[in-house]
Amino acid sequence: MAHRVSVVGEVLVDLLWKAGASEVVPAPGGSPANVAIGLRRLGRPTTLVTSWGDDPPGTLVAGHLRRAGVPVRRAPGGGRTMLALAYLDAAGSATYDFLAAWDPTGLAVPGDTTILHTGSLAIVVEPGASRVLELCRDLRARPGRAVVIDLNVRPAVQPDPAAYRDACLRFVEVADVVKASDEDLRLLYPGLDAAEAARALLSYGPRLAVVTLGPGGAFAVTAGAEVRVPAPVVAVRDTVGAGDAFQAALLDALAARDPAGDGADRLPLPAGPADLARVLTRCVTAAALTCTRVGADPPTAAELEDALSAGTGSADE
Template identity: 45%
Template sequence: MDEHAVTGDAGNDRVLVVGEALIDRVRDADGDVVEHVGGSPANVAVGLARLDQRVDFATRLGPDARGTRIADHLTRHGVSLLSTTVGEQSTSVAEAHLDAAGAAEYTFDLHWDLPHVEVPAGTTHVHTGSIAAILEPGARSVAAALRDAHEQATVSYDPNIRPDIMGDLDVVRGHVEELVALSDVVKASEDDLLLLYPGSAVSDVLRRWGALGPALVVVTRGPDGVVFGLSTTGEVASAPTLAQAVVDTVGAGDSFMAGLLSGLASAGLTGAEGRKRLADATLAGVRPAIDRALACAAATVARAGAYAPSLDEL
């Protein structure tokens, strides 16, 4: 384990993840089809559960075999589904068509009619992001859940920008900034920033988002590691990747997010009482959580698919 890794116990923390779970259906150039469970928030929920967090998940599945498969996958990994999970519409599907060179063209059949989310008693942190935070009508319920949870929990957000689904990026940018303003922690990829703020330096976006409200803003940069900034002091630091070998990068950002939240919880920087500690934190104070996030991402890219490591593996 890295010398900066967190060793505390976050067993008393309870995390609510709000967002989409879907089936990724991949058809290769020969017509062979493989289906697996996907969705960025679903991956984060599983990642947190694998890191020994108590996790509730607010999502929307259909009353069909695909919905049952997703539910089984989540519960098998220790994620608790809210009672409003199953709706009337079919389970969402993202279909990737691969050409002979392996390039993918996507089509989507998405249903996001998330009802009002009752934040479970004892929740200390709420995480959301990706399609669910932008796609209506469910996006309104997502934002309402963040507002409802504020008195008892810290909030995190990962934009995970998908232009083909989310639409006009000028409109999306406004929605993203509204959610950034509701959050204590924001994690985005460098690709997200290039889409939302073309031509802007990472440091400029860190300052822009930090001024909206979050105490900690983190930007992942793939093989170039991570940049993170504290809004209270304006300090910015970077850390290198811990990946030694890369099989693929599927789920790496979600694994990083789970590790970051797990690390912040272990450091006592989540929850209503942790909010002020996070706002007053130093770069050294948040660095162990950054290191745990990097260790999780490194474990994920070392295996095929959206693998989620356990604490024992870090």
Template identity: 35%
Template sequence: MSGGPAAGIGPGAVLVMGEALIDLVPSPGDPETHRAQPGGAPANVAAGLARLATPSWFAGALGGDGFARTIEQRLVSAGTELGLCARSPLPTALAVADPGPDGTGYHFHLQDTATFRITERAAEVDRFGAVYVGGLAAVVEPAAEAVAATARAGAERSLLVVDPNVREDRTLDPELSARRLRELCSLAHVIKASDEDLERLWPGTDPDETCRRLAGKGRLVVLTRGARGSTAYTRSGEPVSVPAVPVDVVNTIGAGDAFMAAVLHWLTTNGAHREGGVDRLPPDRVEEMLGFASQVAASVCAQTGTEPSIPARS
């Protein structure tokens, strides 16, 4: 089980704030039947970090139903610390997955759930090497303000990493959601986003142009394009691109979160977030980071689950 509030905290640890929910995913060979699997981008990142042997603390919220117990078991089994996780008797939020040729869409059941009863953790951020925020919790109340307050503190006293992970749903105000996510990106030291994320947040602007602008203000910006690979932008050099690792794709759910966990693992393990700043990483180090993250993401694509693994040669 997870340790006390001080266990495992330090410059190599990551505070992960956001949602843990249940994905209802069509069963292989029987799309009319859905299986329940733990999900939520931040929870995936927290579990992924722990699987990669990076101390991670999940600062989300867990409910009082059987789904919450399943989520807790998954996080604890991975090695994620839950000492900063809030608790509520309310049920767990659900995301009904709708896989298609252009990716996986979701339909959400979010209201009156424990998932977004998140506690603000601004006082804790300077005890961690990095703070990750993003996902639905960044835009769904009452979690959104707790995430924003923690992010503001993280930007001042730690390394703030933002993955906007834009979601669209009838229950979400698209303009308000986009504004909140843009505000988080403006605070971040590191941004990981897909081309679709950036097109939704800054419509009418090419994602490459958006990345260059964000990086020019002193950020490390990582753009993911699925099967087309990834590109990193820094203030001090030209963009660095790495192709996706070839793999027989079984599943794409959680691959982006595995990539994010791998970037965080690489940054904290190598001390890159402290040595001159992430926006000044030399091209060879940036390429090393992207290559590692691509291999970790591929480990998820090659299986039915969302748990990443460290590449054998690493």
């Protein structure tokens, strides 16, 4: 059985402003939408549960999702589509400012959902964030299901670090797996190194915390282990969507596991350091491939397998 991942969260239009450019280029996306597209390209049954407005940016978003072939449940609510102004520096790294609008109603995932993934603005911007939280609680109460959160911190929507951390921790408390970048953790836990911050997140209940380190690779911590893997060395075009490609590969690996294999109530996670290292290597390779392209353009399953077979990624325990 191919287990379904339902991705719940915002879609938006990025207004891309490159360093030195005089024009702003609109590009449909949003972290949850990028994750759903990444999962679709990996062959994973996927549904995107989201909302957008009946406005020109919404028309752009709708066409983008249709072309990507992602099954969508469009929830009612909200008169306008979210916008993000993305400033791209000379190296292709982006910083963001947002015109945030997240007010979906009647959120629901398909009945065969094994994993519910959410994160980014959808867990911070109200009133939608509280509705997503209730959906996470409902699904996690079902046997063999799991909730996975990507914090993907965007201070522009909540500049108070303590308030942002509190908003995130509501979701961490109902998550089986939480993922963050080292930059996210510096914003949420100033004064702690990334490993300390990851273990602080574990103390709220998740069984696995995964941290991305950009060109430094990634690491993961559980109650009894810590595993690190390096990132493949690639020629970077830009980093847009790299974290979302990583997350899609992580969700695909988790969803490939048999819910019956870990008792009646919990989805099994990677078993031991070697298994976890293999999963992380797959994830950093997916992210690296995305960095070789312009924009959020995650790899297909065949492209990812080819890169792994060629030895693009390796693991250190």
